[in-house]
Amino acid sequence: MGFEDIIPLLNSSVRFAVPLLLACLAGLYSERSGIVDIGLEGKMLGAAFAAAAVAALTGNVWYGMLAAIFVSVCMSMIHAVASINLRGNQVISGVALNFLALGGTVFIGHSIFKRGGTTPNLPKDVRIGPIELPFAAEIGQVPVVGPIYEQLISGHSIIVYFAFVAVPITAWVLMKTRFGLRLRAVGENPKALDTAGISVFLLRYQALVITGVLCGVAGAYLSTSQGANFSENMTAGRGFIALAALIFAKWKPWNALWTCLLFGVLSAAQIRLQGVEFPLIGEVPVQFIQALPYVLTVVLLAGFIGRAVPPKAVGQPYVKER
């Protein structure tokens, strides 16, 4: 594999990594605030549908983006009511939201477009297209650095850049702002915050709004930027890989970036390694590479490679004492 093969591989890795990264950061806000979110998958799926459907109906992809964020935040708020106000089981709420999205998207999609759940193909100008960074063509002539800039860094959609910028922003918010300090505290010891007169409920609601927004963008990316329409169950487990990535990243934003890129490379490599013979081990089954993120997460969780310790209060509803 030469240098010119590596750039397309990395390029498609980035494309695979972006929805994972957005969903992973979404989960990070939720879980750091003490709310388990199994429903990342469902929120992304609902958002992907909303984006593609509204973009197709209005002819404006940005309305689609707004609809995606709206739907995802609404779903996140259902999760909030169930897990914060009603102190319900957060895992079940997540499972329910996943099913709601799975059935609801096809139900509505089929009713509007009569295509058995898929939305019409979006023309090029109703998608979120690639952006040429300045001087891409000129710098592209420079050896080594040129192709990296022209082909790998330039030429992605705005959402890709947004996802990468979201990492340092999340790190900054989490570690350097008052909101971040409180967010981390509410996931570890909500009682301490309550004692200090800070509303546990409000903080968790705020966290879940951010989760909703990020999942919304991730969904819109899938159906209006990476793809050109919505199809049934198009997230295909990405929300769960993002969850795995979140654990693998030990609930830290920079780790989330590296983990999602690693999982992205695995996805990209999976297609290219089909039928490739390796010395000594022979052909590696595609399914093995597919399962690798999950296997790695299990191994990590079991404490065989480092230790992943979740926020202490995660999954427990907060009961204010009277």
Next chain:
Amino acid sequence: MSARQPLPSWALNVLMPAMNVLLALFVGGLAVAVIGENPIEAMKVLAYGAFGNGYGLGFTLHYATSLTFTGLAVAVAFHSGLFNIGGEGQAYVAGLGAIMMALWLDHTHWVFVLVGATVGAMTLGALWAAIPGYLQAKRGSHIVITTIMFNFIASALMSYMLAQVITNPGSNAETRTIAETGRIPLLSEYFEFFKHSPVNVMLIFGILALIGVYILLWRTKLGFKIRTLGQNPEAARYAGISAVTIIVIAMAISGALAGMMAVNEAVSVQKRLVVGFVQNFGFIGIAVAFMGRAHPVGIVLAAILFGALYQGGSELAFVMPAVPSELVVVIQALVILFSGAMDEMFKPVLERVFGAFRSKPPAEEAAETEEA
């Protein structure tokens, strides 16, 4: 709060789940109304499709059998304090054990196939669940996450097995079909009433599993240990119950039960193993267990309800083509949401209503609830 009264157990275990289901059906009905169809008509078609004739009823019972297994699986783990959401993967992997035994024995007699496939399915299902159980008990990795991961690993493993290892040459990622001699009979072969619907001998195993789980949990020492661990791990430790052993055993039983779904669906009805045959039945088992309050009586009722939704839903899509069959998935999601996660929604209201109608002193009340 003087106006509130603790709810009697029938209100908690019958009235509230019923209200949750009605609310879910109501929201589903609204969705039907929004797309311009008649919701009352749709619900009628749904109910008739599920119960109206022997053929429909046969499908409903077949689905209910699968859901009984996956629901019991979630319930057993739940009583030990664990949330097993890996029923999907456990049933999938169990399919491997079931079909390998079935294909090995299919030239003998269907009774051997039935027994062999059940043993094979239960063994692999138990194994696939015991590993996350062990990791939880011994290494502290959270069972919810591990079982989710195991669902995906199962999915990859099974695609590999079906595409490369036990595949039938010439067909696309599925095993060969079980020979005539080894096919588990459908009930319609004995009762004309069921008219070729897939309900089969596994229905009896479903009933046995319900009784078995009841006896196990409430009438044996092991069941007592499982429930003690689930309700109070500290007390269990003080009583000398080994958490590691009980967790692994409870998860193994859970996985074995989930695995029996594979015999019902893959061996008895499809008569071969295909990719993705579990089709979310493992996940719906979670809803069945929660709606059924993790008790066999509740589980059988919830399983029939969800089975009826599946069957009625496909009938609905057939009779009223404008209503997509995904309506059922939406209703199922709402039932899961209302009965599993938003269970407290009706409670304060009901507590007030019951408080308003009763004026007995609370002590007498408590004694009465104890009796019930």
